[in-house]
Amino acid sequence: MSTPIRELSFGQAINEALRLEMRRDPTVIVMGEDIAGAAGREHLGLSDAWGGPMRATRGLIKEFGAARVIDTPIAEMGFTGMAVGAAMTGLRPVVEIMFVDLIGVCYDQIINQAAKMHYMMGGKVELPMVIRTAYGTRGDKRSYGGGAAAQHSQTLYSVLAHIPGLKVVVPSTAYNAKGLTIAAIRDNGPVVVMEHKFLGTSAKGHVPEEAYTVPIGKCEIVRKGKDVTLVGIGRMTHVCLEAATTLAAGGIEAEVVDVLTINPLDEETIIESVKRTHRCVVVDEDTPVCSMARDIAARVGEAAFDFLDAPVKAISSADTPVPFAAVLEANYTPNADKVVAAVKEQIG
Amino acid sequence: MKTTSKPTAEKLAWMYERMSLIRQFEERLKWLVETGVPVGAVHYYIGQEAVAAGVCAALNADDWIASNHRGHGHCIAKGVEVAPMMAELFGKVTGTNRGKGGSMHITDITKGILGVNPIVGASVGHALGAALSAKVRQTTQVAAAFFGEGGAGIGITHECMNMASIWKLPVIFVCENNGYAQATPVEYASSTAKISDRAAGYNMPGVNVDGQDPVAVWEAAEAAVKRARAGEGPSFIEAKTYRYFGHHQGDDTLRYRLKEEEQAARDRDCLKQFRAKMEKSGPLKLADLDAIDAQNKKLLDDAVEFAKSSPLPGPEELYTDVYVQAKGGAQ
Known part of the structure; x- marks a missing residue:
């Protein structure tokens, strides 16, 4: 049935x-x-x-x-x-x-x-x-x-x-x-x-009909991969998944971590992933100064420095107010192309 | 808002006992500050005792109050014990807040205190939330928000007066007009001569009472509590009062007000007037009041001793209670 x-x-x-x-x-x-x-x-x-x-x-x-x-x-x-x-x-x-x-x-x-x-x-x-x-x-x-x-x-x-x-x-x-x-x-x-x-x-x-909880304070690995860890927050997780699909076509296997809780942050899951993949790109829709992107990048850099094959890359929205015109807004926000370019730069 | 009930001798004694305890607590604190004991930033309530005592005399143990930066008096009037309060000011782990709040955050939720709160106006929202809680949970509890004439000017107070009125929430807005927001006089900062006139704009009764007379404050509070418990909604009480000392310890008041004005206010001291009234027409005798004073002095001696002898928080306390921990399988 x-x-x-x-x-x-x-x-x-x-x-x-x-x-x-x-x-x-x-x-x-x-x-x-x-x-x-x-x-x-x-x-x-x-x-x-x-x-x-x-x-x-x-x-x-x-x-x-x-x-x-x-x-x-x-x-x-x-x-x-x-x-x-x-x-x-x-x-x-x-x-x-x-x-x-x-x-x-x-x-x-x-x-x-x-x-x-x-x-x-x-x-x-x-x-x-x-x-x-x-x-x-x-x-x-x-x-x-x-x-x-x-x-x-x-x-x-x-x-x-x-x-x-x-x-x-x-x-x-x-x-x-x-x-x-x-x-x-x-x-x-x-x-x-x-x-x-x-x-x-x-x-x-x-979505199951009954009540259930997703734990606060835990990241989730939503795609397994061995070459790079893409860390996404909110909609940026979907941008990371889109980038991972593109990268896979070129033979690069990206792991995607969905942060889910930004505070308190589950550093462990992210850092353990980076220790396996040796590369990390953090994708964040917020503006860059004092951002989650840079915070996560700094934590990874501190905890997994010896495991990294490339500097951690933080991709944020532009350091500007959000513009009105669609053409400008599309440039303001991180997208899969920017993520793919960052990974290619890391892998060289 | 007129009430015909008169305070019983017991009620009068209670109000005097609280006023006396607040006065002695603050005087003891002032002495500690002046002798160099580190008790953090403090805002003395001396001069305003009749307001806290009069309002809290109309409340039940399970009613709530929300307090402002000048909050020691409100806490004592609502029943917080002076020993843990004093210990809190000494930063001791036996304090009301385990030494993590200090003067500006003293609270005891078991006594119905939603917190002393030094962000002007912020706690008015908390009182309204407690009033909403009473309504949703279908209890007869009421909440009183204490704020100054300065706090009457901030947006949240107005938002809350409007919402309290549209939803007929059981809340009492208690504006303690002590004449000064730091060094800014009320006649400069208020568009209306009486702050209580603003109540009309939010469709609730507003009264202006003598904040140096605990009975006058109690009468107004009784009427407001009765209205709140009957589901008829909020009330606004402006109590005209005066703070004898500066905004906080060390503030020289004579940079913004005259000696003559201070003397005139002290001539109308709430404790002195109360004693004179009792001496003239009773029902309490001066000997009764003296006995209350003596008993309070002992409480304060013990409170200071308790505070001094209590342990400081351990260094691990820095990191405890940042996040509320899940209990008993809540998740």
């Missing part, structure tokens, strides 16, 4: 994660701007008009009601602060910051409050809260890019990974998005889930 394989999109998988956890645990609430939409218009027969930028929260209000699916006014500083207070007093809030670009307005609540509360209070307070936020450019050479320019396309996760106390996960597929989201909700500390806006069909895939 064959069961048809159920495939979900990235957004659908996150939706399912939220739904399952809200069913399991009545203290899980979600809040953010237009996570439902048409708030308070039920009397006109209108509700659930939006569902967040990727529709990841659509339908939740129908099942769980407005008491637990809370559309907020535009007040990130206020509602992220509320999540901190709610998490200290018995709830497991999941807040949505629509786009990571908006995080500046509530940065205090994330870096000073959520991240540090447990430590500052001598470990006597737990803070089970999740911040979901969308990031990224399309950057795939289509005739149109993401088209959202400098204030709605950034990656910015490096500034979050920089903060001790904050766990930051970057799922890349529907499968790991569901598992990491569930793990984030069940974690007793603050976790940021970075959700790429333009994963499209590359992230779509089989």
Whole structure:
């Protein structure tokens, strides 16, 4: 008897994660701007008009009601602060910051409050809260890019990974998005889930119906190879896989590591891989200064120097704001061609 | 927001006991600072005791407060013991925060303290979150947010006042107007003569009370708590008060205010006025109040001794509790 394989999109998988956890645990609430939409218009027969930028929260209000699916006014500083207070007093809030670009307005609540509360209070307070936020450019050479320019396309996760106390996960597929989201909700500390806006069909895939977790703090080797380790984060994992396919055609076997959690970083898996392949290219969608790309490159250089046949290469987005024009945006973001060129340079 | 209830003798004694304990804690701390004991950066609450005591007199043990940088008084009023507080200031492992927070982060979640918080306005959000928690979990708990007239100006306070009102959350905004945000006078920094006038903009009751009179503060807080527990939503209390000393230890206040103004405020001292009132018309006797003072002095003697004799954190403490560890198979 064959069961048809159920495939979900990235957004659908996150939706399912939220739904399952809200069913399991009545203290899980979600809040953010237009996570439902048409708030308070039920009397006109209108509700659930939006569902967040990727529709990841659509339908939740129908099942769980407005008491637990809370559309907020535009007040990130206020509602992220509320999540901190709610998490200290018995709830497991999941807040949505629509786009990571908006995080500046509530940065205090994330870096000073959520991240540090447990430590500052001598470990006597737990803070089970999740911040979901969308990031990224399309950057795939289509005739149109993401088209959202400098204030709605950034990656910015490096500034979050920089903060001790904050766990930051970057799922890349529907499968790991569901598992990491569930793990984030069940974690007793603050976790940021970075959700790429333009994963499209590359992230779509089989997702089991039941609840499961993907461990926070673990990388995953998604393709085995012996000649070079390509380290990808979020959508860049797919760029690495595309590059690996191209390289394989030329006889170069690339191993691809999907980082999945950028803080705390699973250095061991990356370093062990590099010790086997002797080369490393890190591919990161964030801008280069103080980036994950350079951080990972530095850690590999320090721990595996004697194993390296070439300098570690860090590929980042351009050190510029995100441009609007599609032709510029495509050049801004790392792509498979740049990864292939870097590997060829290493192998010589 | 008028209430007809009068405080019982027991309630009055409780408020005096807390005010006296806060005053003595801060005076002892000031003495320690001035004799060179390293207790970190501290912001004395001296002068404002009636506000913390009056508000907390209206709260239950399982209600919450969120505090600001000038938070020792709020913590004591809500029931945090002075010995672990003092130990925290000494950076000892027996402190409320295991020596990892200091004056600006003192907390005891078991006493309903969401934290002393030196990012102005930040804790207003935490109080609102606790109020949301009470609503979602269907309890009758309320949360009070203490902030200054300076904190009344930051965006988060306004965001939270709006959200508290639209969702009718059980929260009390307590603005302690002590006249100064560091060296910036309120009449310069506020668009309204009364901060409480802003409550109307968020469709909630706002009152302006004498923050040197714990009974006046308690009456306003009682009404606000009653409204919050009844599901009628938030209230705003502005308590006019005065900090006798600088923004923090070592700040020379006479660079931004006049001696005459300071003297006028001290003439209206909350403890002195309370004692005079009791002497005149009771129900407490001065001897009762003196006994409370003596008992508090003993508590402070013991607290300082406890702090001095407690061990410092071991070097490994630097790396503990950075991340919340999973417990009991949570994942």
